[in-house]
Amino acid sequence: MPDGSLWTALADPHRRNIIALLLERPRPVGEIVEACGLSQPSTSKHLKVLREAGLVRVHQQAQRRVYALDSAPIAELDAWLAPYRQLWNERLDALGRRLDATSDATDSDTPKD
């Protein structure tokens, strides 16, 4: 169940780095270890956090464990973001109108914003 673990998982730069690596293509742990410059245990622990947050999935292949992104939580983030996206659209919209209004009006009702 998606509690706050998604945000917690993404709060760490190394984990965001791993996520970015997996965006290019799925990778076994060894590759991630090299790319991150972290120790193998530390990397495995980060992978565990990402796994428990539902951000990645493992697919065993011989002795390798190949990690890949799972897109579901990303969608969740996007859903969280939606209301704020509206806000910023309104802002841009308002800015546009203001710029437009300055063409034929004196700044009598816009104190100092």
Next chain:
Amino acid sequence: MPDGSLWTALADPHRRNIIALLLERPRPVGEIVEACGLSQPSTSKHLKVLREAGLVRVHQQAQRRVYALDSAPIAELDAWLAPYRQLWNERLDALGRRLDATSDATDSDTPKD
């Protein structure tokens, strides 16, 4: 400059709560304190984190300090999310094709996904 402070700021549930409150409308600190159920100092500290992450702005009004959302970092988040959004669109697309294919094909190559 936006370092990782944005993610760190949003990692805390209380701070996300504050953000949600400010989405409705700008509010003075006192209101936020009541709504959060946290102590005033603790709330002020969270507000400081949000401020330093660029997520909120203060507008002094008499003795009150009215906090409001700043939309810029939200846009930043959205930009970060963009590449992953692509990934998940591809997934949905693939799913759609698979559902479509099941209409005239036996499930011979879809083991247990």
Next chain:
DNA sequence: CCTGTACATTCCTTGACCGGAATATAACCA
């Protein structure tokens, strides 16, 4: 069966963060 490879897990120490209490600061008002 034994060895090596590829990961995961545990133990431990350190540093960061959280929350509350007390205190400091700033703005308004008489």
Next chain:
DNA sequence: TGGTTATATTCCGGTCAAGGAATGTACAGG
């Protein structure tokens, strides 16, 4: 200027996450 309200900052104890070292586990090959 002194007092009150509104907010910020500091200090402090407790908790939690991160990283390294050591160890455990699973799978392949000889």
